Amino acid sequence: MRTARFLPLILLVAALVFGVARAIDNSYVFFAGYVVLQYIVLAIAWNILGGYTGYVNFGTPAFLAIGAYASVALYKIVPLPIPLLMLIGGVLSGIVGLGTGYLTLRLRGAFFSIATLALSVVVQTLVTNWDFVGGSRGAYIIRPMAAPLIGGGYIDYLCLLMLLLVVLSVVIARAIEHSKLGYGFATIRDDEAAAEASGVPTLRLKLMATTLSGALMGMAGAPLPYYVTYLDPASGFSLTYAVNAIAMPLIGGTASWIGPILGAVILGTVQQLVTVTISSAANLLIVGLILVGFVIVAPNGIVGLVRGWRR
Amino acid sequence: MSDTALLQVRGLGKRFGGFVALEAIDLVVLPGERVGLIGPNGSGKSTLVNCLCGTLRHELGTVRFEGRDLAGLKAHERTRLGLARSFQLPRPFGSLTVAENVLVPILYAVQARGHHTAETDARCAELLGMVGLADKSRKLPRDLTQIEMRKLELARAMASEPRLLIADEAMAGLSHGEVDDILALLIRMNEGGVTVIMIEHIMRAVLHFSQRLVVLVAGRKIADGNPQEVVRNPEVERAYLGE
Numbered sequence: 001m002r003t004a005r006f007l008p009l010i011l012l013v014a015a016l017v018f019g020v021a022r023a024i025d026n027s028y029v030f031f032a033g034y035v036v037l038q039y040i041v042l043a044i045a046w047n048i049l050g051g052y053t054g055y056v057n058f059g060t061p062a063f064l065a066i067g068a069y070a071s072v073a074l075y076k077i078v079p080l081p082i083p084l085l086m087l088i089g090g091v092l093s094g095i096v097g098l099g100t101g102y103l104t105l106r107l108r109g110a111f112f113s114i115a116t117l118a119l120s121v122v123v124q125t126l127v128t129n130w131d132f133v134g135g136s137r138g139a140y141i142i143r144p145m146a147a148p149l150i151g152g153g154y155i156d157y158l159c160l161l162m163l164l165l166v167v168l169s170v171v172i173a174r175a176i177e178h179s180k181l182g183y184g185f186a187t188i189r190d191d192e193a194a195a196e197a198s199g200v201p202t203l204r205l206k207l208m209a210t211t212l213s214g215a216l217m218g219m220a221g222a223p224l225p226y227y228v229t230y231l232d233p234a235s236g237f238s239l240t241y242a243v244n245a246i247a248m249p250l251i252g253g254t255a256s257w258i259g260p261i262l263g264a265v266i267l268g269t270v271q272q273l274v275t276v277t278i279s280s281a282a283n284l285l286i287v288g289l290i291l292v293g294f295v296i297v298a299p300n301g302i303v304g305l306v307r308g309w310r311r
Numbered sequence: 312m313s314d315t316a317l318l319q320v321r322g323l324g325k326r327f328g329g330f331v332a333l334e335a336i337d338l339v340v341l342p343g344e345r346v347g348l349i350g351p352n353g354s355g356k357s358t359l360v361n362c363l364c365g366t367l368r369h370e371l372g373t374v375r376f377e378g379r380d381l382a383g384l385k386a387h388e389r390t391r392l393g394l395a396r397s398f399q400l401p402r403p404f405g406s407l408t409v410a411e412n413v414l415v416p417i418l419y420a421v422q423a424r425g426h427h428t429a430e431t432d433a434r435c436a437e438l439l440g441m442v443g444l445a446d447k448s449r450k451l452p453r454d455l456t457q458i459e460m461r462k463l464e465l466a467r468a469m470a471s472e473p474r475l476l477i478a479d480e481a482m483a484g485l486s487h488g489e490v491d492d493i494l495a496l497l498i499r500m501n502e503g504g505v506t507v508i509m510i511e512h513i514m515r516a517v518l519h520f521s522q523r524l525v526v527l528v529a530g531r532k533i534a535d536g537n538p539q540e541v542v543r544n545p546e547v548e549r550a551y552l553g554e
């Protein structure tokens with residue numbers, strides 16, 4: 001199916017999801033839904049670099065927080081509409097992604113991952129010492145009560161924007177998979193020397209992946225301050241983001257765009273349920289247990305499991 | 312002579328730290344030639360291939376391909392110019408099908424802005440047919456046998472439509488009959504207009520294939536000429552058989 005025909009379909013699905021959520025008319029649905037949608041974007045973004053090219057990125061919190069703190073900084077100067085903030089966050093995180101890629105992509109395997117982990121620590125240290133955005137005290141954002149354009153709660157509006165970002169991410173990821181770029185990414189994952197020998201400009205493709213992946217994460221982070229209304233470095237740079245962004249594609253399956261969505265929906269929903277029913281601290285424990293289970297039962301995730309059955 | 316050369320290597324030198332891997336290598340390959348490159352293990356054959364193809368950077372000397380200096384060009388840029396290689400141990404793209412393995416160089420090396428079309432599919436089928444893998448196109452490389460893997464490696468190298476193909480030990484570890492298979496394939500490619508440098512340990516194959524034989528020993532070129540004469544060269548005998 002071409003992207004031109006896929007786009008209306010996924011927009012329809014998104015409209016349905018939003019319509020059902022509105023019909024339920026319970027603000028918790030949007031409150032929890034936002035987090036799940038945010039994780040879908042993060043998982044897809046992570047998968048563009050980690051799943052398609054095979055470079056495992058532990059720096060998700062850095063890219064997310066750059067988007068989030070760009071919003072905080074702009075809130076203090078001149079408050080802008082959220083879609084514009086998402087665009088700005090995306091551009092900034094994309095630039096950081098490009099720079100990080102240029103500095104670290106000569107590293108392979110675990111060394112690349114360690115470098116991205118270091119990036120997260122460096123950015124967190126910078127933000128913690130940046131008084132303008134609240135430093136270690138954190139920053140408060142006062143959001144409007146009602147949503148613009150669509151009415152209802154403001155969280156509804158944030159949820160809708162995140163849903164649109166999900167649509168954008170899915171369309172991008174899917175288009176990559178079915179394109180020359182997708183084949184190029186796959187050759188990098190499989191064997192970089194052989195990829196070069198086949199005419200694939202590996203460095204340029206890897207930079208495209210880090211930029212795109214970083215930009216989507218930044219876009220996902222931009223509305224975060226408006227969602228939480230109080231953002232401090234400890235929560236903005238939480239390791240939870242890094243762990244979830246890796247665990248979700250692995251559980252869903254990294255080979256296809258649908259994998260990260262499945263992983264994020266399942267894991268994200270379970271986490272939200274556990275948070276309200278058992279304890280918010282049990283979150284990561286659940287991730288760990290599910291991940292261990294999947295590594296044993298379905299090392300290629302749900303997508304791999306289904307493909308195995310079909311054979 | 313240098314104007315008509317396809318590949319011209321002059322004074323090429325490569326060191327790894329204090330170890331001199333290649334020293335002052337001169338080599339000229341003419342269009343359409345079949346050149347054999349032999350040498351004992353560790354003599355620098357693969358290092359030479361890696362320097363020619365841009366996988367390694369050499370400190371000294373120049374490499375010219377069709378008259379153009381290759382200095383500073385990355386491996387993928389050299390492939391696009393028409394300098395292809397196959398790897399000593401097959402290195403297929405494990406997650407792609409056999410057909411997709413061949414599609415990648417078509418998309419990236421032949422058509423700079425290529426798209427996956429019926430035309431490229433036909434070209435894949437043609438290449439796989441040439442090496443006898445037509446019926447395996449939807450398989451994954453891990454389902455192939457060792458010789459099929461070598462054939463895929465050659466098909467992938469040929470997919471970039473090279474002027475010069477460097478086949479790095481395409482036959483190592485194959486049986487007698489399989490060696491003949493690959494040999495026939497390489498000769499057919501050569502007859503199709505591709506210049507071939509073959510790196511090989513199997514003397515029977517090298518002597519059958521090569522119009523000219525180059526011998527590397529300890530990073531130096533010690534012989535270059537008619538294969539029958541080269542193998543009788545006392546220096547070459549000494550390198551292979553000892554004093």
